[in-house]
Amino acid sequence: MKSIKGLILILIMSAMAFSSIEANPTPKVIKDNIFTAIRSIDYISINVLLSDGTDIDTVDKHGNTPLMVAAQIGNPRILNIILSHNPDVNKYNKEGFTALMVASKSGQLHVVQKLVARGADTTHKSNDGNTALTLASKFGHNEIVTYLSKQRTLRPFTK
Template sequence: MMENRLDENHSTTLTNKQRGNEVTVRPATLDNLSIHQLAAHGEISQLEIHLSKDSSLLNSQDERGFTPLMWAAAFGEIMVVEFLLQKGADPRTLARERESALSLASAGGFADIVNILLQHDIEIDSYDWNGGTPLLYAVRGNHIKCVEALLRCGADITFEADSGYSPVALAVALGHKKVQKFLEDHILKLFRGPVSVSENT
């Protein structure tokens, strides 16, 4: 109890800064953030300043191989994702463990970002060192809108992670019933595909 009271009396600027809350970070602190941190925080105006000074930062990779676009995708910063793509950021870049902007957005459940990235020429079934694909990460996170977007654009529903799980098996194992039903319905549509297409034409 005493500790809580002490925390409440502390300057909120310090605790917010420690949490990385960009709203209360002072401009002087923003100057010290890397372009990757700025992307994760959604600081478009600061990103613009950095990129106007050095355009090579656009696709620069940090120690994990993450680009500013990957950080923005991982943190759901849709406006930053759009801004970086307009500037020419490469959505096909893979990090050290083969993570992609698409797999990070899928894991986070950011369907709008997944849809934006899918409009670019990217490898939809790129897999990381765990054998995880964007679809598998979307299933694992129970992110049905991401699953839907990925399947609509042709994600491989048969691809298995290193653990041996296919998307359907993973949904069953985790008890994600809505995702499981969606995947099973998709498989049925694939089997009936050519017939229903000819009926519609």
Template sequence: MPKPIEPMKRLILSAILASSLFGAAAHADSYEDALSSARRGDTPQLMQLISRGVDPNTVDAQGNSLLILAAREGNLDTVKELLKHRPKVSLRNAAGDSALMVAVLKGETTIVDILLAAGAEVNHDGWTPLMYAAFEGRTEIVDRLLARGVDVGALAPNGSSPLMLAARNGHIDVVRRLLKTGADLDQKNDAGFTAESWALDNGNTDIAGLLRAERSRRQAAGAR
């Protein structure tokens, strides 16, 4: 028959159990507070939590890191402070989006600049920052990405190139910039569209005309 636990031992065990439960609850609170701070742009609170041991690479249930959340919401100061803690700047969430990609989508040009300076990846599989910039017509961001040597020939999961996406959505200035890089005019996506045919299908006749003129120019240059 086991010996009964002495009162003092019972008291110590109870204290240990209570401490463990309190610690778990505090950890959970810190986790939620960190995510909330990144979303809201509460930089002082987030930095305080990190100084207390919260991982700068903390992610939510969808794989969004603190940096992704801050970039998505346009919280410039929070992004700057987070980068001082050397987070994984190119970490991608469950949807395949990085902090740079969500900043491109939202047109947060200053945040894009900061992330690029921090070494954010511009070339990878799946959707890329350039594809998002072309799709949204973010001309200034396209310029920045081109200056970083982004792959203009990379294809999205549906087989579309940045040129095709810009042509489809009527972003003629982006189309002009991509044409200067020698972007492929005849690439077809999974639906069978080229940049020109997709532009026509969406009523962007000015872009279709620009693409035809570029094709003629290239053919003439190749015949010399």
């Protein structure tokens, strides 16, 4: 049974490899592929695309960056790959969401912690007035609410 699953996995990965990246891709195809690679948990393609010069802060049609997509998925290895290329952690999409807000909304505590450690703005408000803290609260992610609340008390008030 394991050998059949392995064979199926190899066939699927081979099909993805041959169909997802063209020999001479255009910039749009490369941009689309970084998002496809992240959503497919394709470590090799992510590394290849980034080492070949794909802009780490490129955006999709919704204004999402690779970091935002990785923040939603929550895969620690992908997050580390993306963060190793020094993305703008405070860039926001068309809704005004940052990667921290995406992670807070989707309940990814480990991502929230890494982004805060990298300087993510915990006070940024989305277009509809939400912060990472209010999103975590609205979606019932109590550990994130507790963590972000502690971050507020640890940082001195500045204007």
